[in-house]
Amino acid sequence: MFFVTTAFAQTTERTVESFDKINISSSLSVVLIEAENEKIEIIGVPEQYLENLITETKNGTLNIYVKAKVKSASDMQVKVYYTTLNNIEVSGAAGVKSQNDINSENLVINSSGATELDFSINAQDVSLTTSGASSVKLKGVTKNFTVSLSGAAELKAQDFEAKKVALTTSGAAAVKVFAVQEISGVLSGVSEVKIYGNPPINNLQKSGLADIKNGNNVSITLPNDTLGEINTKSKNDTTRIKWGGTMVLIIDDSVSINRPVKKRRNHWAGIDLGINGFVNASNSLNLNNPAGLDTSNPSKVTQFMELDYAKSWTVSINFYEQFIKLYQHHVGLVTGLGIEYNNYELKHNVQLISKGGSFVHENVTPYNENYTWGVIDTSINYSKNRFKTFYINAPLLLEINTGQHKNKSFHFAAGAIVGYKFTTKMKYKYKEDGDTQKYKDNQDFNTNPFRVSLTTRIGYGRLNLFATYGLTPLFEKNRGPELHAFSVGVTLLGF
Missing domain, CATH: 2.160.20.120 (Pectate Lyase C-like)
Known part of the structure; x- marks a missing residue:
């Protein structure tokens, strides 16, 4: 986790054992430089945080990663000087570039x-x-x-x-x-x-x-x-090409294309925009809790996840759709792929922690310490504390279309969406000594890696409205309050 502040950039040099492989993770900016001697230069990290930035060589592999909080200047950078480099492994949100040519046999x-x-x-x-x-x-x-x-x-x-x-x-x-x-x-x-x-x-x-x-x-x-048979006929200055159901007419230098009327419009593929929210185990939007619940039954506490709905939204880019006909264009199955980005603006001035087991369990062990909890921050007043998730989705929907033209037809689809969580993070923004500070916490916060949601889509012509409800709880069992995500919205642009 990084905190970014404005400070004078300082450089720290480290010696490393010989390596020909490098493994970089965490959100780091790294420059690779071929040189006569191997060493590491760390730029912009104050001395008290240097121990959290790990650079170690094991079995010929240089590993670079962050093990805990690092508060750095905005120009933080790690320079790696190497003599031989044959393998590069990069993960997370790292940015890596070479300053000169990487010369290698393989x-x-x-x-x-x-x-x-x-x-x-x-x-x-x-x-x-x-x-x-x-x-x-x-x-x-x-x-x-x-x-x-x-x-x-x-x-x-x-x-x-x-x-x-x-x-x-x-x-x-x-x-x-x-x-x-x-x-x-x-x-x-x-x-x-x-x-x-x-x-x-x-x-x-x-x-x-x-x-x-x-x-x-x-x-x-x-x-x-989908190509079917292509028929070409030419006479004088006119050429006619029939390609499937499309007729192309070429006269001198002009081209006209006639296509059959499309009877169905895609209702999954496109860009969706909507409002996000959570419901509790009783499917209630009210996440407020009675006084004393945090001591009498803390596992039922959900108040720290209350949302500012005006700033909580979802956007999806569903880039691929496949329609499987069951009865002409009127009835069929829909599947495809898409990516979904969720933004949840927390209502209260809380900081989320992933190891909050001590707030729930009397006896904390390594097996129950992971529990997502919200701690009221009395030292910092956040202007933004956003919980964010990013999913890759695949739907399976049963769709019904009533009309004979894509723009003059009612449509209805319902089914399930299976999602894989790509990333989770918290983003904070606040003022410190008059300066705006921002930092991101890129933990997974004990969220479920897979999600199954129910969804329905309904509309007429270009208009398409959607609603989803997460059958899978947001957090893993016994590792956070039982909450289910939902969203409602509209398709802004259909593909």
Whole structure:
């Protein structure tokens, strides 16, 4: 957990044992520098917090992470001087860049979470595996480049020249690669790939809605099973192309396209915006508690999670939808993928802690110390104390459409959404000596890693309203008050 203040930047130098691998976690800014001697420079961290920033070498791997609170200047940075580097592991929300070329025979890079990487590389073989919401930017040269991306990962390697590229993608990965001789691999999900270098050998295979584009050239791609038969007829200056249900008419330099009327509109894919809230074990919105409950039955206390509903909201980007017909376009099953960001503004001046077992249990042990509790802060007046969650969702809905035109039809859908919690954190904002201070607590606060929610969607034409209710409690059993999240809102933009 970091606290950021304005202070004079200071530099601390550490010696380290020899290493050729590096493992970086926590929310750190790291610069990699090839040099004649190995050492670490820590910039902007006051002396009293240095012991919480760990830099240790084990079995040839340099591990860099934060074990407790670090209060640092805004220009905090860790510089790593190395002689040889063959493996880079990055996780969490770390940002890592190279100051000069990383020279290696065989370089392996693994990243996950919300990491940001920016490397210049000169290597014979490079292997990159990245997932989550990682962003990777590469430049330089290599002979063989092996890439595996999943989730919402992004790779910008159009300036990284490789003779051969082996590429595997899934989810909503976005990729730009430069291949001189050959590119091969398997693309799935809604991945988008741009190929630079015009390699003569292209053995890419794709499924789902994966999209392939060649460098700066624009192309349109569709899944193979949707193309159907293409009929082309030309006469004088007129060409007619029938592509599935679409007719393209080309006369001289003008093009007209006639498509059949769409009878159904997507009701999952799009951008949703709504209001967030919690209900207690009795499904009541009232989280207020009678006096003395914190001593007589503290596990029932929910008051510290009361919300300011004017500032509690949810936004979802549902980027993929698949409709499975049961009866024409009128009845079907809907599934897909989406990401959901929740913001809960706490009403009271509390600080959440994840090891609040002493407030609930008389005898605290390592097995019951984890309990999410809200402590009234009497020393700081928060202008913002927000509880945030981020999920990756997959729905399964039964949908009914009444009309024959997507803009003149009532629709109703109901079912369940399965969610995987990607991250949880608290964000605080307050004034100290007239200066605005901010810090984030990136613990999971004992929240359930998986969630099942009931949902319903109803509307007419473009109008789409939704409501969700979490069947899974927010916190793990006996590790926090029993609360269920809900949201109601509207689809702002349908895809």
